[in-house]
Amino acid sequence: MTTGRPPQIVAFGGGGFSMEAGNPLLDDYVLSLAARDRPRVCFVPTASGDADHYVVRFYRTFAAHCEASHVTLFRRERGGGAVEGDLEAHLLQQDVIYVGGGSVVSLLGAWRAHGLDRILKQAWRRGVVLCGLSAGSLCWFADAVTAFHGAPTVVRGLGLLPYSNCVHYDGEPARREEYHRFVGDGVRPGFAADDGAALHFVGRALERVVSSRPRARAFQVEPVDGEVVERPLAVSYLGDVQRNLAAA
């Protein structure tokens, strides 16, 4: 099946329905990329251990205006409304695959055990929009900075995007310092995003940065002449865009 859709990833530093109740800007932005009235959106809550409350919040947010479904890797024998049978066929039919937050290390371990890493790569190549926050952002990159247990560390992600990634950049000052140190020590250059900022990649190139909060920022972090340099990226606040559309 060739769809003519380019591979796309929207990686949130934080935000969306699980972190910004009442602020649908980032989620709406992702849905707008699907170019369909009722987009097919599948939630993958692996990083939270398929937490029930998280799945419920997903359906509350998306079920009214999307064909919403979710994948569980923990309760496959009990169903519970999740996709049963052929995960691959289901995921490849989606417009958007939305990956929730939690532990990126646990997420990658469980995905590899179920072959989801391979399926998601294929979905990406076929133009299914991949998005997510926190662990659901880190997982798409080659190098992911995580601080889930103990000190921050770098883990290998799926590598669809050949960069490093750091999330919740504004939330925890220690992360910024550690990220710079990692990049200085040879971790590949990459992108950092605040809560509320999202990096939109088309193919492997950063297309634009959008935000759900007026002051959310994103940065490109790379070594220049032996120094780690943090370059602020231009961010489009989606609230302004929406206001302008309403005014037009």
Place this chain on the structure above:
Amino acid sequence: MTVRDRLRGDPQILAMGGGGFTMEPDNPALDDFVLSLVRVNEPRILFLPTASGDPTAQITSFYARYARRASATHLSLFRRHGSARSLADIVLEQDVIYTGGGSMRNLLAIWRAHELDELLVEAWRRGIVLAGLSAGAMCWFAGGITRSSGPPEVIEGLGLLPGSLSVHADGEPERLPVWLAAVRSGELPGGWAVDDGVGLLFSGTRMVRVVSSRPGAAALRADLVAGELVRHRIEPELLGERGPGQRPIPDDIRELREVRELRAGLRRS
């Protein structure tokens, strides 16, 4: 070496087919038995609910059962708990590590991703008691039968204990034929199928006791002998009335009985 380290004995594993606080809210027999395996007062017990994705209900039941009698904590691999302590520090200070049930495929994959599998092997070697049910029991064996992907299928374990284990033999009977077929074909080594409520206690790699929290529950031993599947039923000691301090059957007597039963099984087949 601390006093705590010196009080630790040989490596011990209690593998339960089902039961304990997550499955038997009104029956503390197996949990009492778990605590009877350690010699220290105020034992430290760590709950690993990884196989179910750290659900709140399991964690709450764990504390309800253990918090008053032990220094109880849990380790989440999905939720942040703000601790800067390394997994090694957390795991190796325990007296008991209790692993919950759920998806064995996820359990092993996630432990490996966090390098927790190696730490648990080290904990076992040091004499920290490993106790668990279902996926949290089969994981210590060479292999077992999982429903991680829906239908029951063979899965490889960490291999601390030789042999295979199949769980919920009475509660989920669809596992048993898959396990027996795997033993018959040699895909899995011989081993045990255990009912809900039944626990196999291993000292080192040797099974020393079979206990049960429920009358009527049992364990089944199956082996491939000269191309034939040989099985026999093992009657467990019933925990509770006589308490967990019941005297174990000496190893030589048990072995004699097993040989006798094995011969009887051979004659039948």
